[in-house]
Amino acid sequence: MTYLELRDVRKNFGKVEALRGVSLTIGGGEIVALLGPNGAGKTTSLEIGLGLRSADAGNATLFGSSPRDVATRRRLGVTPQHSGFPDNLQVREVARLVAVHYPHPAGIDAALTAAGLEDLAKRRIGTLSGGEQRRVSVALAFVGNPDLVVLDEPTTGVDLQARRRLWDQIARYAVDGRSILFTTHYLEEAEALATRIVVIDRGIVKFDGAPAILRARFGMRRLSYVGDPLPPIPALVASVDRVDGRTIVTTGDTDAYVRALIAAQEPFAELEIGVSSLEEAFLTMTGETT
Amino acid sequence: MNVVTLVGAHTRAMLTDLKRTPGYVIPTLAFPTMFFAIFALPYAHTAAIADSEMLSYMAFAIIGVTLFQFGVGIAAERGRPWERYLRTLPCPPAVRFVARTGCAMAFGLAAAALVALVARIFTPLDFNALQWLQLIGYAFVGGIPFVLFGITIGYWVSARAAIPVANICYLLLSFAGGLWIPPQYLPGFAARISPYLPTRQFGELLWSIKAPGHVGQALIVLAAYTVFFAALASVGYRRDERTRYA
Secondary structure, rough: OEEEEEEEEEEEEEEEEEEEEEEEEEEOEEEEEEOOOOOHHHHHHHHOOOOOOOOOEEEEOOOOEEOOHHHOOOOOOEEOOOOOOOOOOOOHHHHHHOOOOOOOOOOOOHHHOOOHHHHHHEEEHOOOOHHHHHHHHHHHHHHHOEEEEEEEOOOOOOOHHHHHHHHHHHHHHHOOEEEEEEOOOHHHHHHHHHOOEEEEEEEEEEEEEEEHHHHHHHOOOEEEEEEOOOOOOOOOOOOEEEEOOEEEEEEOHEEEHHHHHHHOOOOOEEEEEOOHHHHHHHHHOOOOOO | OHHHHHHHHHHHHHHHHHHHHHHHHHHHHHHHHHHHHHOHHHOOOOOOHHHHHHHHHHHHHHHHHHHHHHHHHHHOOOOOOHHHHHOOOOOOOHHHHHHHHHHHHHHHHHHHHHHHHHHHEEOOOOOOHHHHHHHHHHHHHHHHHHHHHHHHHHOOHHHHHHHHHHHHHHHHHHOOOOOOOOHOOOOHHHHHHHHHHHHHHHHHHHHOOOOOOHHHHHHHHHHHHHHHHHHHHHHHHHHHHHHHHO
């Protein structure tokens, strides 16, 4: 069953083309990371999928019907990007208010404990720190026990321990056909958690697939050796660094560089070739340079 | 998660929020009673004067709370991320409206009850049980156009402007409606426009409990304002929806 679907969605804000035909499908039992630079269209795509905005063209459905249907949203839990809660309410009061909307909510205590908020349950939200408020937002997305949980930057401004706890929670939650869609700026987070990564850049989907495929397709490889760098090779994009007598080359085609190194009869030793990180793959894809 | 449960949950959240802002609640509740104590108590020596003054200031109390609860409340909240978040919950928009109306009604009646309490203690009021009941009924009916007036302010005016706008509407209309000074003593211009104001007709409706009046006429004018503000409020609401969730 398709939980969330965007089909060729377009959206303009004035003259700015925010989305230029975004298609995206999320089914049961998936953990999908939505990545992209700021202003790439992640938030707009989410908002259209959640019924907070309407598409200029194309189609958005949630569990097969309109995202604005009340019945449809009983299967959806969302975390707000900005907190902005009613300051005077206690954490558990807000959690209870949200839980009331769902047919099979998690227990309030269980939901707060899962987010490590049990000690803050009786605190008024206005007295919490930014990171604590962020954790409350995340807990609210889970409290209704929905089939699809959408987390918008759930770990921004959150300490390392809380981040690890959330990673565990996400991994444990996405079973029995339940799915999670999250946006993040942290590539390690996407790599660690997601079963699928979707990259949006400048209003279109640049990649949609497993993390390993993303790395293989866009990943640069890294080659290093003790010795001097070669003069620039025509038709080979590479960045070259020298650290402590080692030359470090990052390029899409390490084989070509090795052939050139041998052909040039340049002395080298301790040759190493490795895969670079997803972070580098991402930057390659979105056309940014380190 | 049926609609009644949802209305209850949202009403409770709003009341809890109010309860924890005594700096807002107490002055708002006390303001009409303070006016009553300053401007009406010293002159309320007879039952007739006490009755009509109490009725005037009860109308004043209900109008104030509805304009502020709706006008200022909606204007402040409609742009907040929390409202946006609530849109993602499985909750029909009407639930929030009904909860807000219930809150404002309860709050307005509390402000009016405080006026009545002070009047009952310090003036020679002459009210029987039936007349109190009639008063509660009339207060509800007469309050409806002001609820819609408040919603209109809430959707047409920015959060910053809502407080002064609500204040000006509140004080000017109460004065010209004859709620502070009996209509026959209003100065020239105010006296001329007074019969056409919703505040005046709300007053007329309440005064009719103790004195012969034109209940039918008051109800017709209030009904017309109800339609007028309902139309303005719904256009304002749709305009906000279109720009915010387009």
